[in-house]
Amino acid sequence: MALTALHGCPAPAKLNLFLHVTGRRPDGYHLLQSVFQLIDHGDILDFDLRDDERIVRVNDVPGVPEEQDLIVRALRALQAEYRRRHGKLPPGIAVRIEKRLPMGGGLGGGSSDAATALMAANHLWQVGLNTDELIALGLPLGADIPFFLFGETAFAEGVGEALQAVPGPDCWYVVIEPGVSVPTAAIFTAPDLTRNTKPITVADFLGRNTESQGSVEFGKNDLQDVAARLFPPVAEAIEWLGNHGAARMTGSGACVFSAFSTEQEAEQVLKQVPAKWIAWKTRSLTKHPMKSLLQINEL
Known part of the structure; x- marks a missing residue:
């Protein structure tokens, strides 16, 4: 029987153990070097498949209109990829978020939420994208999303999308x-x-x-x-x-x-x-x- 819901999905925060700005590209984006570290504290998301094809956020997030929410935008991007592959839309998803991370905190909360949404929906819809394909889908939405999809301590370069695994601390x-x-x-x-x-x-x-x-x-x-x-x-x-x-x-x-x-x-x-x-x-x-x-x- 196909899975119809995923509840209690973690969207952990990240810390930048260091963050260096090494230059600036012609398009204005800054070139960075950093080590991203996941921590055991973050938002919690619930996902339920719907009977229609709509992506719906079922609770309010102060200061973040639904249409601008990275979760919704990420799910719609994956929905479009599903349609490209299968010629039809998958079932819609209702998403509820328990927001624990502050906005504008440097913890990557919105990007982490979007990454968790992509992983969850890829599983629920059985899209079959691997991590690299999910990263390619998430990068245009936010430079931190690739790290959360990468999913382990990482040395990051470029605008934050060039990632290399490094040993993680125990602290x-x-x-x-x-x-x-x-x-x-x-x-x-x-x-x-x-x-x-x-x-x-x-x-x-x-x-x-x-x-x-x-x-x-x-x-x-x-x-x-x-x-x-x-x-x-x-x-x-x-x-x-x-x-x-x-x-x-x-x-x-x-x-x-x-x-x-x-x-x-x-x-x-x-x-x-x-x-x-x-x-x-x-x-x-x-x-x-x-x-x-x-x-x-x-x-």
């Missing part, structure tokens, strides 16, 4: 949400943004980070100074968390994180976070949990 993080939403465009268009960091190699990261996998002791986040200047709560969170260990902003902001060897260490710091901020602890992930849920085994 805990404390993440602070400073209470502001940082628009990515505001950071990348800032005149004082550093855009000429010297490119590194995977060996540079692995060789200099062997004793501190998962920490923020390697490299820097080139976007951090701009975000901290434009959004003072980001700077305040970095300063506070920095008193308890090396702290760094993830992505283009606003969330700030620090790595700890044990859950107990993370818990002790978490207890001290000022009440004005939302904060949480989480563990590193070496593999996207949807891969296990769908029993996807890469050949």
